[in-house]
Amino acid sequence: MRIATRESPLAMWQAEHVAGLLAELTERPIIVPMVSSGDVDMRPIDGKRSVGVFTKRIQQGLIDDEGDVAVHSMKDLPTEPHPDLIMVASPDRETVADCLVSPTGLKLDELRQAARVGTGSRRRAAQLKRLRPDLDVQSIRGNVQTRLQKMRDGEFDAIVLAAAGIERLEMHDLPRVELPLEMMLPAPGQGALAIEVRRNDSWASQIVSQINQPRSHACTLAERTMLADLHGGCLAPIAALATIDRSDKLTLKARVLSLDGKVCLEQSASCAIELDSSDWFDSAQELGKRVSETLIEQGARELIEAAR
Ligand SMILES: NCc1[nH]cc(CCC(=O)O)c1CC(=O)O
Numbered sequence: 001m002r003i004a005t006r007e008s009p010l011a012m013w014q015a016e017h018v019a020g021l022l023a024e025l026t027e028r029p030i031i032v033p034m035v036s037s038g039d040v041d042m043r044p045i046d047g048k049r050s051v052g053v054f055t056k057r058i059q060q061g062l063i064d065d066e067g068d069v070a071v072h073s074m075k076d077l078p079t080e081p082h083p084d085l086i087m088v089a090s091p092d093r094e095t096v097a098d099c100l101v102s103p104t105g106l107k108l109d110e111l112r113q114a115a116r117v118g119t120g121s122r123r124r125a126a127q128l129k130r131l132r133p134d135l136d137v138q139s140i141r142g143n144v145q146t147r148l149q150k151m152r153d154g155e156f157d158a159i160v161l162a163a164a165g166i167e168r169l170e171m172h173d174l175p176r177v178e179l180p181l182e183m184m185l186p187a188p189g190q191g192a193l194a195i196e197v198r199r200n201d202s203w204a205s206q207i208v209s210q211i212n213q214p215r216s217h218a219c220t221l222a223e224r225t226m227l228a229d230l231h232g233g234c235l236a237p238i239a240a241l242a243t244i245d246r247s248d249k250l251t252l253k254a255r256v257l258s259l260d261g262k263v264c265l266e267q268s269a270s271c272a273i274e275l276d277s278s279d280w281f282d283s284a285q286e287l288g289k290r291v292s293e294t295l296i297e298q299g300a301r302e303l304i305e306a307a308r
Contacts, residue, residue, distance in 0.1 A: 001022060001026050001027075001029045001030070001068050001069060001204060001207070002029075002030055002031075002032050002066070002067040002068045002069065003015050003018060003019055003022075003029055003030065003031050003032065003067060003068070003069045003070075003071055004032050004034060004058045004061040004062060004066060004067030004068075004069065004070050004071070005031060005032070005033055005034065005058065005070075005071050006033070006034060006035070006054060006057070006058065007033035007034065007035060008143040008144070008145075009143070009144070009145065009169055010073075010143065010144055010165050010168060010169055011033075011071070011073075012031070012033065013168045013169060014071050014073065014168065014193055015031045015033075015071045016031065017091075017168075017193075018069070018071045018091065018193065018195060018211070019031060021091060021211045022069070022207065022208065022211065025207050025210055025211070026207050029069075032061065032066060032067045034057050034058055034061050034066070034067075035057065052076075052077075052078045053076075054072070054073070054076040055070075055072050055076050055077050055078065058070045058071075058072065059082050059085055059196065062084075062085060062196065062197070062198055063084055063085075063198070068197060068198070068201065068204045069195060069196070069197055069204060069208055070085070070195065070196040070197075071193060071194075071195055072193065072194045072195075072196070073189070073192075073193065073194070074090060074189030074190070074191075074192040074193060074194040074220050074224075075162075075186075075187040075188060075189035075190045075191075075192075077189070077194045077196075079224050079227055079228035080228070082196070083199075084198060084199055084200075085196040085197065085198060085199060086196060086197060086198075086199045086205065087194050087195065087196050088195060088196070088197055088204075088205050088208050088209040088212065089194075089195040089208050089209055089210075089211050089212035089213075089217075090192050090193060090194055090195070090212060090213060090216045090217040090220055091193055091195070091211050091212065091213050091216065092213050092216060093191050093192040093213070093215075093216040093219070093220070094163075094164035094167060094168065094191040094192070095163040095164050095167060095178075095191055096163075096164070096181070096186045096190050096191040096241060097162075097163045097178045097179060097180075097181060097184070097186060098124065098160050098161065098162055098163065098178075098179045098184045098186060098190075099160065099161055099162070099163045099166060099176040099177065099178050099179065100158055100159075100160055100176060100177050100179055101148070101151065101158060101159050101160070101161055101166075101174060101175065101176040102151070102157060102158035102159075102175060102176075103151070103152070103175060104175055105175030105176055105177060106158065106177070107177050108128075108131060108132060108177075108179065108183065109132075111132070111135065111157060111158060112157065113134055114134050114135065114136050115135055115136065115157040115158065116135075116136045116137075116138055116155075116156050116157050116158075117135050117136070117137050117138070117156060117157060117158045117159065117160065118137075118138055118139070118140030118147065118150065118151065118155070118156035118158070118159040118160075119137060119139075119140060119159060119160045120139055120140055120141050121160070121187070122235060122236065122237040122259060122307060123187055123236075123237045123238060123239050123257070124160045124184065125137045125237070125259070125261075126237035126257035126258065126259055126260070126261045126264075127183065127184050127185065127237075127239065127255075127257065127261060128160070128184075128261070129259075129260050129261030129262075130257065130261030130262070130264055131183055131261070133260075133261065133262075138156070140155075140156065140159060144161060144165050144166075144169060147159050147161065148174075160179070160184070161176075162186070162190055162191065163178055163191070164190065164191040181241060184239075185239035185240065185241055185253065185254075185255050186239060186240075186241055187238075187239060187240075188220070188223035188224050188226065188227045188238070188239075188240045189220045189223060189224060192216050192219075192220045194220075195208055195211070214275045214276075214280055215244055215275060217284075218242070218244065218250060218273060218275065218280045218281070218283070218284040219241075219242035219243060219244060219250070219284070220242070221281065221284040221285060221288065222240075222242040222250060222252045222284040222285070222287045222288040222291075223240040223241065223242050223252065223254075223288065224288070225284070225285045225287075225288025225289060225292070226240055226252065226254050226288040226289070226291045226292045226295075227240065227288075227292075228288075229288065229289055229292035229293070229296075230256065230292050230295065230296070230300055230301070230304060231301075231304070236256070236304045236307055236308075237256065237257040237258070237259060237303075237304075237307055238254070238255070238256050238257075238304070239254065239255040239257075240252065240253065240254040240255070240291075241253055241254075242284075242287075244273060244275075248272060248273055248274065248275065249270050249271070249272060249273070250270060250271055250272070250273040250283065250284060250287055251268060251269070251270040252268060252269055252270075252287050252288060252291050253266070253267070253268035254266070254267055254268070254291050254292075254295060256295055256300040256303050256304065257303070258303055258306065258307065259306075259307050263303060265295055265298045265299065265300055265303065267291050267294045267295050267298070268291070269287060269290050269291050269294070270287075271283055271286065271287045
């Protein structure tokens with residue numbers, strides 16, 4: 001079984017992690033690294049050009065039969081499914097939070113007045129501005145290593161990175177503080193993986209679906225259904241996090257912001273979820289829909305449109 005992945009260190013870690021999970025189920029999975037446009041294009045993100053920058057090349061690799069399994073970071077995968085591929089698994093989810101990374105590990109309120117903070121994400125930029133309107137938030141691109149180098153070179157006082165990436169890359173010494181979820185709600189799918197196979201490949205589908213974790217899948221499905229209903233894509237300032245508590249209650253919390261962070265719509269809703277019956281899929285989707293509908297009533301579409 002050939003696992004197609006980007007060749008950045010984070011993507012390679014993720015592919016190796018999935019290879020480890022699959023090794024119990026199939027003979028010797030092998031990893032096929034590919035270069036994606038998201039790794040080489042350093043222009044700031046914008047509308048259409050940026051949709052699927054990290055995932056398209058890998059998906060094409062499956063279509064062209066260069067690999068059988070595509071491993072993506074869930075948050076990089078567009079909500080619009082590829083017609084010839086199917087997402088069959090979302091294994092265990094890592095830490096969902098974002099981290100503020102700076103040379104001395106400062107907290108957000110310790111950054112100097114008008115400090116320059118790098119992030120490519122409008123969701124992060126808007127939430128930073130909401131809390132610290134004085135900050136000079138600037139676009140930064142490239143993989144985790146490239147971004148860190150730019151900060152070390154003095155281009156930025158701090159950058160924001162997903163804790164999941166830092167942990168996977170085992171950068172334990174990196175000076176950082178976790179941003180509380182209340183301050184910085186993550187991107188839909190953050191910290192989770194999405195695994196696709198060719199729609200007509202029942203061999204791969206049968207094997208890979210065994211590493212699915214309904215808990216991770218249900219939470220990310222609720223988040224992504226909400227995102228898809230808002231037509232937000234991966235670029236709009238939209239944040240969401242779903243969790244399942246011990247009494248099997250699924251709760252989805254979501255935010256839509258203006259780019260400057262001055263407007264912040266927030267909604268949350270819950271439903272019961274039965275992970276060992278097949279109903280969880282519908283329950284998670286319905287919850288996502290419900291939250292998106294209330295956000296739309298509050299004016300989310302207009303906010304998203306204005307952020308384009
Ligand atoms: N957009 C790039 C990307 N895609 C997934 C991760 C980290 C892992 C994750 O969030 O699941 C990152 C880097 C980051 O946001 O810091």
